[in-house]
Amino acid sequence: MTAAPFAGEVADAAAAHAVGPEYVAAVGKVVASHVRNELAGAAAFDEPAIALAPAPKEKWLACRIAMEEYGHHLKFQRLATDLGLEDATAGRPMTVFDYRLTSWVEFVVLKALVDLAEVVLMEELLATSYVPLRDLVVKLLPEEHFHVAFGIAHTRDLLDRPAQRPQVQQAVDDLVRLTVPFFGRSASANNDAFRHWGVKHRTNDEARAEWARRGRAFVEGDLGLSFPDVDPHWNG
Amino acid sequence: MSWKAVDAGGGDLGPARPTAAAALCAAAVVAWPVGVAADDGRRLDLAAVLGAGGRRVQDLLDALSDGDTEVDVESLARLTPAGPVDLPVDVVALPGGVAATADVDPVWLAEVERRRATLRDSVLAAGRTEELEAALHVAMLVATERLDPTDDADVDAHVASGARLWLLAGAVVSALGGADSDPFAAWAWLVVAGWWPIGPCRGRLVVSAA
Ligand SMILES: [Fe+2]
Ligand SMILES: [Fe+2]
Numbered sequence: 154m155t156a157a158p159f160a161g162e163v164a165d166a167a168a169a170h171a172v173g174p175e176y177v178a179a180v181g182k183v184v185a186s187h188v189r190n191e192l193a194g195a196a197a198f199d200e201p202a203i204a205l206a207p208a209p210k211e212k213w214l215a216c217r218i219a220m221e222e223y224g225h226h227l228k229f230q231r232l233a234t235d236l237g238l239e240d241a242t243a244g245r246p247m248t249v250f251d252y253r254l255t256s257w258v259e260f261v262v263l264k265a266l267v268d269l270a271e272v273v274l275m276e277e278l279l280a281t282s283y284v285p286l287r288d289l290v291v292k293l294l295p296e297e298h299f300h301v302a303f304g305i306a307h308t309r310d311l312l313d314r315p316a317q318r319p320q321v322q323q324a325v326d327d328l329v330r331l332t333v334p335f336f337g338r339s340a341s342a343n344n345d346a347f348r349h350w351g352v353k354h355r356t357n358d359e360a361r362a363e364w365a366r367r368g369r370a371f372v373e374g375d376l377g378l379s380f381p382d383v384d385p386h387w388n389g
Numbered sequence: 390m391s392w393k394a395v396d397a398g399g400g401d402l403g404p405a406r407p408t409a410a411a412a413l414c415a416a417a418v419v420a421w422p423v424g425v426a427a428d429d430g431r432r433l434d435l436a437a438v439l440g441a442g443g444r445r446v447q448d449l450l451d452a453l454s455d456g457d458t459e460v461d462v463e464s465l466a467r468l469t470p471a472g473p474v475d476l477p478v479d480v481v482a483l484p485g486g487v488a489a490t491a492d493v494d495p496v497w498l499a500e501v502e503r504r505r506a507t508l509r510d511s512v513l514a515a516g517r518t519e520e521l522e523a524a525l526h527v528a529m530l531v532a533t534e535r536l537d538p539t540d541d542a543d544v545d546a547h548v549a550s551g552a553r554l555w556l557l558a559g560a561v562v563s564a565l566g567g568a569d570s571d572p573f574a575a576w577a578w579l580v581v582a583g584w585w586p587i588g589p590c591r592g593r594l595v596v597s598a599a
Contacts, residue, residue, distance in 0.1 A: 209588075210487065210490040213490070213549075213552035213555055214547055216555045217554060224530065227417040230417040
């Protein structure tokens, strides 16, 4: 990789190809990770959550959220297709999607904490060198913020009943553990390339630390529960 | 033979696939109307790709896109997806509608779920999984955009939007699986005309302005 980081802006797929295959590969990997995770998120969590909802109002909110996640998947898919990526869904989704959702409690804690991770990753893309990706996250972030706000509000509601505190704490513990790898390894050639090409600007550890800081503020400051220790260094 | 989803002008909306329904499922773009084109130049509209009941889905999406459908709210509201309900119809504003969701008759709602599951099973048993997926994919893509709350923080608007999407998804399943009887049709027409029919709540049949 050349020493001087790329400082340009890339207007569209044709311009990305003009910059070169390394640039396309770097943008493509970031886009593909969102293609997979939005779909896995919609299929694994949001759709089952429609059935787990305790009342009609929650059911229909979960339905709106599921449809939004599905839409996000397709919008990232469209960027991947424009870049000429063959099959962006081929890779393996993140470990967090191995989590099996069994209760409404888990769903709302997941929206508060895992969608917060998605927000942290998307916010970074507001400064990405690939303009179509920047434009897309500008459109999607308000919806992701709604998902997090939904998770926060409904987690708070659950704690109105003290008997549910242990279940909420368990969901926090499980989901924090599963979300740590979501940001990638500390030693990451991919992340080096993302930063070199201006696709991202933070290291994986910086993104992980930012998520943990905000997650802890909510769980400890707002809910009065404990947030597990998160070492920003993670190498699998 | 391969197919691609295309927009009204014939522009590509997605990659080539071996069947028309798979081509629709692979289209990542919200466009209406949507159809498919074969590599031999043949064109089909959504209704033709979906087969039996497909025209009903296409008509609903046409109406949703036009946004100027007039309906008789009282008479359609009584034809609920769980069967006819003879209660006074109460048309309320959105906050009243969301408040009413706490009182929706659970027996009625369970019956809506049961019918929907039965209809879904009948579509799948008929070997039409790919058509059902294509219909839901297109309908939910179009409707998620059309029913997008204008205020990204307005919880009530998200509840109404989610409920209307849920009813439309039920209507798609019902159109493909229902043959002569289509229990979700009347409420789907309320939805595309801009209403949110909620259900029987404490002796009233509540419909909200969405
Ligand atoms: Fe999302
Ligand atoms: Fe989300």
